[in-house]
Amino acid sequence: MSTDVRYGGVPALGARALVLAVGAVQVAAFLVADALGRPTLYVAFAVASAACLGALADRGPFGIVAACLSGALLVALVYPLVTLVTVASPESVLAALARPDVRRTLYLSVYAPLLATLLACVLGVPLALLLRRGFPGRPLVESLVDLPLVVPHSVAGLAVLLAFGEGGAFPTLPVLGAVPGLVLALAFVSAPYAVDGAREGFETVDRDAERAARSLGASRFETFRRVTAPLAVRGVLSGAILSWARAVSEYGAVAVVAYNVSVFYPPAGERVQAMFGSVFVVRELDVNFDAAVAVAVCLLAVCVVVFLAVRALTRDAGRWA
Template sequence: MVAVRPAASSVGRRVLVLAVAAVQVAAFLVADALGRPTLYVVFAVVSAACLGALADRGAFGVVAACLGGALLVALVYPLVTLVTVASPESVLAALARPDVRRTLYLSVYGPLLATLLACLLGVPLALLLRRDFAGRPVVEALVDLPLVVPHSVAGLAVLLAFGEGGALPSLPVLGAVPGLVLALTFVSAPYAVNGAREGFETVDRDAERAARSLGASRFETFRRVTAPLAVRGVLSGAVLSWARAVSEYGAVAVVAYNVTVFYPPAGERVQAMFGSVFVVRELDVNFDAAVAVAVCLLAVCVVVFLVVRALTRETGGWR
């Protein structure tokens, strides 16, 4: 009987989560049909307070659930509204446009290159950062510095550093894929480095010492012990880095507002815009197209989010 209880408890939690989600969806659809979105906001917050009361955590639990529910509504409701505003017809019409397809291609291709570059340079750095050495706090601060730099400032800095007359004079930067990749790498590399570092820090040092004592070289120890144990953190950091690059706007708008890129379906080099830049531009030209492209980009980000959750969640059911 003892062995069955955890499984039964897990099934019960899943049923409860699905039931709550179904009620929330139904309430949202009713409020949307009535044209009274405020009703759903109130319902969501009140239902969160009720769940807090059912958890038997006292008045503090009810208040915490109510405030937490309000924050969840503020985070999720705008995204749901975006999806419901865009009709399937408008999304399909947007996808039929060649410039939209080029935008989606560039919005996946550019961040992928930036992630590969960030991992190629960042994973070895993450491996070093798991160990204590003189200047480690300074290096960690430098890695995290792009997180606090305003995005437009980051784009201007990349343009001045690597553009015409900069450190890489033979590399096309302004309006070119290399410039786009450099800008995206600048803003997304901290996620790749920190994710990989956390993965390496979870590796048991005793396992590495045991491998070394059995005659394995440093490289063999890394390949057979360290890397397999840290792969989840490395992959999570890479996926988060890609997701951060997909969402970038300011740095891209400065360095690569219009990009010349080879587009395989056309078999030639074409002009394309990055997704976030395209959406902002379309807001003044074609609002429906901007919403449709935003929905497509949101779908990509949701897929990335689910991948991250799958890579990082603990086994043993939903938490």
């Protein structure tokens, strides 16, 4: 959907053209400031250009102030990530990627969050369905599910260690410095995102559509399979992505439970010691700054690629049934 926006005396541009133009100007300004070695110039330029766009949109003083503040926030969000990418030279990234411990770290940083997300979804999607249907005590259960969001993550790690570690609920399960422990810790901090995303997905499903399906002859299960699930899949998937991304970025809980992890590494065909990405980055900062930056860039790239891929897949997720 493209809407024409008229900016004051500026000729009307299509919305897409406007976005592209603003983006191109920002990239050019960033490159110039970077070449001059004066990053402050770019930050000032970005906020000032936001103010100009606000003024041209002709929404009064509040429009200008809101545009300024929004511009500042966007700069604060995007500028550090762009800087990270520009600081890392391609050579240092390639050099880092050649290191076996870096590759193991990247493997572990994708694999363990995947398992955690799978666990969170297998247990969390049915819960989301129950929460949507409603039951006595639902508010309490909702609070319990969201509890990990407010618990400091190192505390969460300690709690997982005490609950499921040696002498805990699962005596035979390796937790400290092991993949199961790492997955449990990651699932603990990321499950709320999976549950909340799935619940939002289910809540968008029209109850009358489900009733219509039942009256047309579909059993409870068939209605779920043919109506509820296809309509909710977008919410479930976006919850899963958020949950996965949250798990990838986890540091505190991992540092407590699984600083060094013993993991089966397929390329080597054997068990190896590996470190989770965020832990590796923090440790490597003291040892080899370039390697830390390179690993950080790789992690960022993996996250962005997965994020964009799943976003593209969910765009017409409704047709997946």
